[in-house]
Amino acid sequence: MDAFRAKIRGTVILAPLTRGGNLPFRRLCADFGAQVTVSEMAYARYLTQRRPELALLVKAPNEACFGVQIATNNIEEGAAAGLLAMNAGASFLDLNCGCPIFEATRRGLGSALLRKPSKLSRLVAGIAEGVPLPFSVKIRSGLKEDEPNAKEVVKVLQEAGAAMITLHPRSQQQRYSKAADWDLVAEIAHDPATTVPIIGNGDVLCHWEAERHILKRGVSAVMVGRGALIKPWLFKECLDGKEWFPSPEERVEVYHRLSLYMKEHFGVDAKGKKKAFYFLPWHFSFLARWRPTKRELFEDHPYPLLQDGRHVEAVLTESEGPLSQLPPLERLLRVIHDDAHLAISEALWDSETAEEAVAALTALAEARAAEWEAAERDGSKDARAPAQYKSEGWG
Numbered sequence: 396m397d398a399f400r401a402k403i404r405g406t407v408i409l410a411p412l413t414r415g416g417n418l419p420f421r422r423l424c425a426d427f428g429a430q431v432t433v434s435e436m437a438y439a440r441y442l443t444q445r446r447p448e449l450a451l452l453v454k455a456p457n458e459a460c461f462g463v464q465i466a467t468n469n470i471e472e473g474a475a476a477g478l479l480a481m482n483a484g485a486s487f488l489d490l491n492c493g494c495p496i497f498e499a500t501r502r503g504l505g506s507a508l509l510r511k512p513s514k515l516s517r518l519v520a521g522i523a524e525g526v527p528l529p530f531s532v533k534i535r536s537g538l539k540e541d542e543p544n545a546k547e548v549v550k551v552l553q554e555a556g557a558a559m560i561t562l563h564p565r566s567q568q569q570r571y572s573k574a575a576d577w578d579l580v581a582e583i584a585h586d587p588a589t590t591v592p593i594i595g596n597g598d599v600l601c602h603w604e605a606e607r608h609i610l611k612r613g614v615s616a617v618m619v620g621r622g623a624l625i626k627p628w629l630f631k632e633c634l635d636g637k638e639w640f641p642s643p644e645e646r647v648e649v650y651h652r653l654s655l656y657m658k659e660h661f662g663v664d665a666k667g668k669k670k671a672f673y674f675l676p677w678h679f680s681f682l683a684r685w686r687p688t689k690r691e692l693f694e695d696h697p698y699p700l701l702q703d704g705r706h707v708e709a710v711l712t713e714s715e716g717p718l719s720q721l722p723p724l725e726r727l728l729r730v731i732h733d734d735a736h737l738a739i740s741e742a743l744w745d746s747e748t749a750e751e752a753v754a755a756l757t758a759l760a761e762a763r764a765a766e767w768e769a770a771e772r773d774g775s776k777d778a779r780a781p782a783q784y785k786s787e788g789w790g
Contacts (some may be wrong), residue, residue, distance in 0.1 A: 396558055399487060399529040401591050402460055403559065403616050406430045407605050407633045409534070410596060410620035411464040411489065415681070417674050422622055423649070428630040431460045431616070436491050438504075439467035439476035452483035462531065464489040466504040470518060474525030487529040487558065489518065492548075495535070495567040506535050509548060509632035516551040529558035533596070536579055540566045549583055553591040561594040561618055574598055574699050581612035594618050598699035600625065602632040603690055619703055624681035627653075640687045640775035643724040644753050647743075650682065651752040654743040659744035673742060679736035681727055686711055718768070724753075726768065727760035734766040 407426050409416070416435035425432060436449050442465070448648050463480035465488065467473040477488045492515065494505030494777035500724040508515050509778055523530040532552050537543040549560055562583065564576040575597025577687060584593040586605040592615035595608050600622040608617050627649065641649065657671040688700055692710055700707055712718075727735065742759055744753035 396529055400615075401592070402486075403431055404592065405609060406616045407599075407618055407630055408467070408561075408594065408618040409623055409630075410435060410618045411462075411491070412620055412624065413494075414677060415620075415624050416585070416672065417657075417660075418453060418455050419653060419660050419671075420627070420674070420678065421461075422457060422656050423615070423628060423653050424627050425455060425457040427628045428634045428653070429623075430630075431462070432458050433462040433489055434485075436464045436466050436494060436499075437476070439465045439472040442476040442479055445470055449479070450482055450678055450692050452485065453644035456483055460486045462487040462489045463534070464491050465521075466491045466494065466499055466502045468508060468518060470521030470525070471493050472770050473518070473522040477522060477526030477528060477530070481526065481528050485528065487524070487531055487533045488526055489533055489561075490522065492534045492564050493561075495570050496516045500567070509534060509544060509567070512544065512548050512551045515548065516555040519552055519557055520555040530556065531559045531594075532557050533561040533563065536562070536564045536566050536576060538567045540573075542566075542568055543579065544585070545579060546583060549589060549591075549593070557591055559592040559615070560592055563596040574608070574702050577608060577612055580608070580614055582732075584613045584615070592616065596620070598622075600629070600699070600701045601688055601690070601693070602636065602638065603694055604699075605633050606636070621681065624678070625684050636686075638690060640689075641770060643722065643728055646682075646685070646728060647724070647753045648749040648754055650679075650739075651743050651746060651749045653678070654740070654746075654752075658744070668744065671744070672737075675740040675743070676733070676736040679730065679739055683731050683736070685728075687715075689714075698779065701752065708780055723760035723764050724757050727756060727764040730764060730767045730771060732767040732771050734770075735763070738763070756782055 409429045411433040413435060421432045437451040452463055463485040465473060465476045480488055484664055490510045491505055499505035500507040502725045519532060534548055536545045545562055552560055562580050565683055580595040582737040594616045596618035599605050599617055599619045605617045608614050619629060632639055640762050654675060657675055661667040661670040686707055738759055742755040743752050746755055
């Protein structure tokens, strides 16, 4: 327990991400310095039934501290799933008590577990006793915005044997619609009654935000989800203590590496490509949202940048000029359009080298970037605004 807590202290942790937490993406994040990673949420019942869910237990070779997140409300199923995770090489087990989506809550899982803290305490104690791995729990602030019960939940969880607690300070009701309440995280982290490491999660896009939460708010570590999906090199920025503003060519190199990892993991045949393309084009709905958020331009903004894209775009238009003045490849990589994301993914998949990928995407940008930009502005049914992705079921 002590060794585990020492390992996670001061780190930036990759959150469990529905769809986004696939092995190739976690491997990419680890390349950029992610020291602690967590699997996509797995239903414990499906794991014990040896369903395809077992694939979620496989870790990349460079994942130094890999946690498996499970969803369950049953001690026996949770413990059995934990043993499977341990045998697969997991460093710790995590219980999802934060997922707000109906698919989970209707089964009494995810954030629905916050309804009865005493029952949750028995669940955690039972699983912790049955699995010789550090057992962490990820929670939300409560079910309703005006009825937070995170303090009570933290108290019973630490008494039940939780190794650490990650707090996503939004309610089930809020989902992702409002800014994360980091004051609540700090209040719990500084409470003398809190005896376990508190990990804060929510609205972290830039390294200085992570620094602020660790140094000024006193959390043990920071967990990032959407921020990592937008820029997988966020971990490098946090380790280096400075921003990295990759050119469009450098970003293509990163994205090409992700496609190579998907080929290696899923296979290069038609079946493997079909599996990979469930993920790869989808990733560009986030990667396309990257912007050079320079510290001197944005650090003093009172609202989280992840929640205020309009402000980011307004500031950058003033400093960079209008989008039409940027190089074609830069413009292509910023397009929010399903057809563009599929075409980018096809070009990456077909390119043997990063240089080939840059050439292919540059040609694609010159031919079609303006067309997709126009479709995005006109609200084409195939053009998706970033705001639509705020309701995804990230654990």
